[in-house]
Amino acid sequence: MIENYEAFRGEVRLSKEDVIRDVFRQNKERISIKKEATAVKNLTRIIDSTLRLANSKGFHAMTLRDLCGDSGMSMGGLYAYIRNKDDLIHLIQSHGFIITRRTLLHYTDEVQDVRGRLFAAIKAHLYLSELMRAWFYFSYMEAKSLPVEEKRDAVAIELEIEEIFLRLIEDGIEAKVYCSRNARLVASMIKALLQDWYLKRRKYRDQNVAVDDYAAFVRDVIESYLLGER
Amino acid sequence: MIENYEAFRGEVRLSKEDVIRDVFRQNKERISIKKEATAVKNLTRIIDSTLRLANSKGFHAMTLRDLCGDSGMSMGGLYAYIRNKDDLIHLIQSHGFIITRRTLLHYTDEVQDVRGRLFAAIKAHLYLSELMRAWFYFSYMEAKSLPVEEKRDAVAIELEIEEIFLRLIEDGIEAKVYCSRNARLVASMIKALLQDWYLKRRKYRDQNVAVDDYAAFVRDVIESYLLGER
DNA sequence: GTCTATATAGGGATAGAC
DNA sequence: GTCTATCCCTATATAGAC
Numbered sequence: 098m099i100e101n102y103e104a105f106r107g108e109v110r111l112s113k114e115d116v117i118r119d120v121f122r123q124n125k126e127r128i129s130i131k132k133e134a135t136a137v138k139n140l141t142r143i144i145d146s147t148l149r150l151a152n153s154k155g156f157h158a159m160t161l162r163d164l165c166g167d168s169g170m171s172m173g174g175l176y177a178y179i180r181n182k183d184d185l186i187h188l189i190q191s192h193g194f195i196i197t198r199r200t201l202l203h204y205t206d207e208v209q210d211v212r213g214r215l216f217a218a219i220k221a222h223l224y225l226s227e228l229m230r231a232w233f234y235f236s237y238m239e240a241k242s243l244p245v246e247e248k249r250d251a252v253a254i255e256l257e258i259e260e261i262f263l264r265l266i267e268d269g270i271e272a273k274v275y276c277s278r279n280a281r282l283v284a285s286m287i288k289a290l291l292q293d294w295y296l297k298r299r300k301y302r303d304q305n306v307a308v309d310d311y312a313a314f315v316r317d318v319i320e321s322y323l324l325g326e327r
Numbered sequence: 328m329i330e331n332y333e334a335f336r337g338e339v340r341l342s343k344e345d346v347i348r349d350v351f352r353q354n355k356e357r358i359s360i361k362k363e364a365t366a367v368k369n370l371t372r373i374i375d376s377t378l379r380l381a382n383s384k385g386f387h388a389m390t391l392r393d394l395c396g397d398s399g400m401s402m403g404g405l406y407a408y409i410r411n412k413d414d415l416i417h418l419i420q421s422h423g424f425i426i427t428r429r430t431l432l433h434y435t436d437e438v439q440d441v442r443g444r445l446f447a448a449i450k451a452h453l454y455l456s457e458l459m460r461a462w463f464y465f466s467y468m469e470a471k472s473l474p475v476e477e478k479r480d481a482v483a484i485e486l487e488i489e490e491i492f493l494r495l496i497e498d499g500i501e502a503k504v505y506c507s508r509n510a511r512l513v514a515s516m517i518k519a520l521l522q523d524w525y526l527k528r529r530k531y532r533d534q535n536v537a538v539d540d541y542a543a544f545v546r547d548v549i550e551s552y553l554l555g556e557r
Numbered sequence: 558g559t560c561t562a563t564a565t566a567g568g569g570a571t572a573g574a575c
Numbered sequence: 576g577t578c579t580a581t582c583c584c585t586a587t588a589t590a591g592a593c
Contacts, residue, residue: 130576155472157387160568171578172570182569238468242385281534282544285527286520293519304511314512322551360558369558390586402588404559412587564589571582 098207098217102308105224109200117141120192127184129177136178142168143178144192147185148231156186156239183244190247193232197254200225205261211269212320218261219287219319220312226295227308233295262287269323276325283323290315328437328447332538335454339430347371350422357414359407366408372398373408374422377415378461386416386469413474420477423462427484430455435491441499442550448491449517449549450542456525457538463525492517499553506555513553520545 099105114137121128121136130136146168150159161182165172179185204221205214226233240251263284269275294301294311301311329335344367351358351366360366376398380389391412395402409415434451435444456463470481493514499505524531524541531541 132576135576153471155385155387157385158472161570162568173572173579174577176570177576180570238471241383242388279544282536282541285523285530286544286548289519289523289527290516293515293522297515297519300515306512311512314509314516318516318548318552321555322548325551362558365558391588392586401560403561403590406588407558410588558593560591560593562590562592564587566587567585569582569584572580573578574580575576575578 098209099204099220099224102224102227105204105220106228109196109225109228112196112199114141116192116195117144119195120144120188123191124188127178127180139170139174140178140188142170143175143185144188147189148235151239152231152234156235157242186239186244186247189232189235190243190250193229193236194250194254196229196232197225201258201261211265211272211274215262215265215269215319216312216316218265219291219315220309222258222291223294223308223312223315226291230295230298234298237292237296259284259288266323275323278323278325283319287315287319290318328439329434329450329454332454332457335434335450336458339426339455339458342426342429344371346422346425347374349425350374350418353421354418357408357410369400369404369408370418372400373405373415374418377419378465381419381469382461382464386465387472416469416474416477419462419465420473420480423459423466424480424484426459426462427455431488431491441495441502441504445492445495445499445549446542446546448495449521449545450539452488452521453524453538453542453545456521460525460528464528467522467526489514489518496553505553508553508555513549517545517549520548 099108117137117140118133121133121140128136130139143164146164147156147159150163150167161172161175164170164185165175168175179188201221205218207217209217236251240248243251263280266275266278266280266283270277270280294308306314329338347367347370348363351363351370358366360369373394376394377386377389380393380397391402391405394400394415395405398405409418431451435448437447439447466481470478473481493510496505496508496510496513500507500510524538536544
């Protein structure tokens, strides 16, 4: 069970390099570099720069020359890691999928009462998107132009997330902890609120709203609707 | 005062051609066509096609040849209405701004009690985004790559909208109709929920949620939070 | 006012030196 | 394993016929 964002951050941060290592291993056939250490170092630069540039001007508007400028690599160097521009998307997406699956599943299973579980799920998602903001933003904004395979995975993970919330709410209604409501609408509302957190990150920062404040706010809104008149 | 979506739709629909005519008049210096009738006809085709294509693959990924194919115009014909690709954005944006300003202001001023006003504002925004879905979607998704002038306007109108809700909520709190809450957070939540309606239009259609259902749902959620324990 | 044909550049991709 | 130089196509933009 995670208590707050700082604790979460400490636990997960460690694994970022591990994830890139996984990305490298999963994509060995497309990558002509053999030494793992250099590959991981460069993949990190490539992924970070791609996210930064794509999020500021859009993936399509970002040229590979932009990317080389930002990451400090040469065109030839870059092409040792990808076969074409779309492979960049694949790198980005697989790296995000790996982290997301790993952590979301890990943190929402740790049980308690129904209300506590819902709050835990809200926090897990907010914390994750806080840590991986650039990836979530990219994934959302570029979703429509993703290659088929990546698009399928992106839709699937979106659905998975919404189902997690849906089930928690249905459980609560069945257990009479929550009153009878349209669970599906509530689940999609939660998702919309969680998305707003990473899509409008700057706005919340300007208002000095910390992630734990926002988590509590979302919980309060949801609960005041689900607990109903009492 | 508008009662439901059908009534709203009937009132506003009429003015679409008027708006394109305004767009033409405002952009006369960039457009080499003189006859208003043909200009309005072609501008309509251009705007509709651009919205459709940009929303399905992204503005940058849409080529002007795509646009000509979809709208049935030739490259030469198209360039009678624009000087360069960015001018397309200007056409789209000015057309949306004109409609949005006209209708939002018109429908939220018509008063009543505080709670009724908030509901009216929610409905006005939902109805408008329902009618102008393609434009709202475009405006949101392409916001980051808009030309400076258009970006400034887009940010301004976003802010205007959020301020409308903020003020309504603050009024309600001051009048002790609502209990004491963080009004700014509530306003930004309302906006997030309204945005979800046009960003995830398909999802709601698949769930058979009509716009008036959604309006009522948003109102209920907001009110159960703002009216508090009683 | 609308079309076809064409000029030009920008960006994805590759060859080959080191 | 990394770089520079270059290829070549695609997409924006324009000229000029009808």
